[in-house]
Amino acid sequence: MKLHPSKPEHSKCPECGNEIASQKSVTAKRPPRPGDYTVCAACLTPLRFGDTELVAVSLADAPSNIRAALGGVIAAAKAQRGLA
Numbered sequence: 443m444k445l446h447p448s449k450p451e452h453s454k455c456p457e458c459g460n461e462i463a464s465q466k467s468v469t470a471k472r473p474p475r476p477g478d479y480t481v482c483a484a485c486l487t488p489l490r491f492g493d494t495e496l497v498a499v500s501l502a503d504a505p506s507n508i509r510a511a512l513g514g515v516i517a518a519a520k521a522q523r524g525l526a
């Protein structure tokens with residue numbers, strides 16, 4: 443199924459299949475666009491919005507400012523869940 447790029451909220455996490463219901467870009471204060479990054483709320487996998495779907499990414503491959511932002515979100519989520 444092709445997803446419309448303006449409706450990434452209907453995307454699913456490629457790692458765990460979690461529906462990304464109201465996901466926002468971690469790196470911008472606007473609706474997500476292709477190239478933006480977010481984190482799966484279920485499995486905490488770093489994800490990048492592609493043209494038609496979410497793509498799992500490695501933090502090591504992200505630009506350093508993105509890596510810092512995503513790392514902070516993941517660390518906060520883990521702490522909230524008692525995993526840190």
Ligand SMILES: [Zn+2]
Pocket residue numbers: 455456457458459460482483484485486487
């Ligand atoms: Zn996931």
